[in-house]
């Protein structure tokens with residue numbers, strides 16, 4: 638008699654991997670066999686279906702991993718192995734980052750959009766009215782809350798910890814972050830005394846600093862790091878970044894809206910000229 642194949646694995650794909658390991662401890666051994674250290678990760682917030690995508694297994698390894706896990710969950714019957722949807726591979730010539738590094742590159746996009754509006758932001762600096770000062774405070778808040786607390790903190794507190802932090806390139810990146818924090822302090826002090834020129838000078842210096850900084854990270858640092866991270870570290874990074882995202886809630890969306898508002902404001906003003 639032909640054995641009936643079922644698709645019950647599907648329900649597990651949307652479950653948290655730590656929950657599955659809690660229910661079926663030998664699943665951890667199967668994952669370890671592919672250097673996927675969900676147990677030692679300590680977070681385990683990833684869904685089972687994401688684990689495969691994050692670790693970028695080849696199709697053969699993916700099928701074998703899923704079959705191994707299916708044997709643990711359903712030891713007494715054969716079940717069909719579901720296909721996991723993958724995002725399309727980048728076209729040749731495009732840089733491919735690991736999923737956690739891609740997250741940081743995507744965060745840079747918003748920082749680059751901010752950097753791109755800074756020249757028009759400087760032109761419009763108005764320290765003499767409450768509305769003008771509010772806009773300056775919002776710009777500084779983007780630097781402090783999004784670029785620094787949300788993004789740079791992921792690099793300093795999580796990513797850089799995977800490497801020797803005495804490496805020149807990492808020290809340089811941290812010095813850039815510190816430099817940006819100094820610019821913020823100077824701008825806040827200048828805002829309190831309504832000193833337009835100092836704010837403009839620091840914003841321009843920040844623009845130059847971040848333009849180079851983001852370029853170095855996107856084009857050199859992250860690529861080098863990706864080549865040196867183990868599959869287990871990639872998974873751990875993804876989980877830790879995900880935890881940070883949860884901690885920060887709607888922060889990215891709030892600042893995305895702020896940058897879009899700025900872009901619209903300056904575009905509209907430019908069209909009126």
Ligand SMILES: [Fe+2]
Nearest residue numbers: 789792810854
């Ligand atoms: Fe950075």
Ligand SMILES: [Fe+2]
Nearest residue numbers: 741788792854
């Ligand atoms: Fe960065």
